[in-house]
Amino acid sequence: MKKYEPYIAMALEKGVDDALIVDTAKIFTAPWVRMKCRFGCLYYGKKLCCPPHTPDHKETRAFLDSYKHALLCHKHWKKDYKVVDKFNSSIVDLETTFFLDGYYKALGLGMGPCTLCKSCDASGACKNPERARPAMEACGIDVFQTARAHQLPIRVVRTHSEERDIYGVVLIE
Ligand code: SF4
Known part of the structure; x- marks a missing residue:
């Protein structure tokens, strides 16, 4: 898929460790994912890019299936939230x-809770809608299964400061 090569190069230039074009059928969703947000995450209900404001796994599956290809990005993270x-x-x-190159359906999903504002008024409208995107996991995507299906590294971490692997995706067309 030569036409996507400049975007892979752009992702790598931006510091991503791996960027690959994947079939959206191999981006997996599951009902358990948002349960982990609901029971166990401090940000549940507190950010407009977090559940319950985000699509559930069924809605996400439906919108993923309206795309064929996506750019899956991985980075190894070491103790710096920046x-x-x-x-x-x-x-x-x-x-x-x-999008500006004509891929009019392009949509990105990142990782973790949105940090664009100091505080998020989850009862109102997003203050930064042009830059705020939900995380893959916030939409019910099983990031572990998705990463492993593409032979990319991911593992359970035991402390908040431990090195880990982070993922984001851009749905293309
Ligand atoms: S950009 Fe601001 S208002 Fe929008 S989801 Fe993120 S923190 Fe909340």
Whole structure:
């Protein structure tokens, strides 16, 4: 898929470790994922990019199936939350580039809770809708299964400060 090569190069230039074009049928969803948000995450209901404001696994499956290809991005994270912000920003930049190049359906999903504002008024409208995107997991995507289906690294971490692997995706067309 030569036509996507410039976007893979752009992702790598932005510091992503792996960027590959995947079939959206191999981006997996599951009902358990948002249960982990609902029971166990501090941000549940507190951010407009987090559940219950985000699509559930059934809605996500339906919108994933309205695409054929996506750019799956991976980065190994080491103890610096700014890296996560930069990674999520790169996903939105890639989405914008695809869109302006004519891929009118382009849509990015990042990782983790949105950090664009100091506080998020989840009872109102998003203050930064052009840059705010939900995480893959916030939409019911099983990131572990998706990463492993593409032979990419991911594992359970035991502490908040431990190194880990982070993922984002841009749905293309
Ligand atoms: S951009 Fe601001 S208002 Fe929008 S979801 Fe993120 S933190 Fe909330």
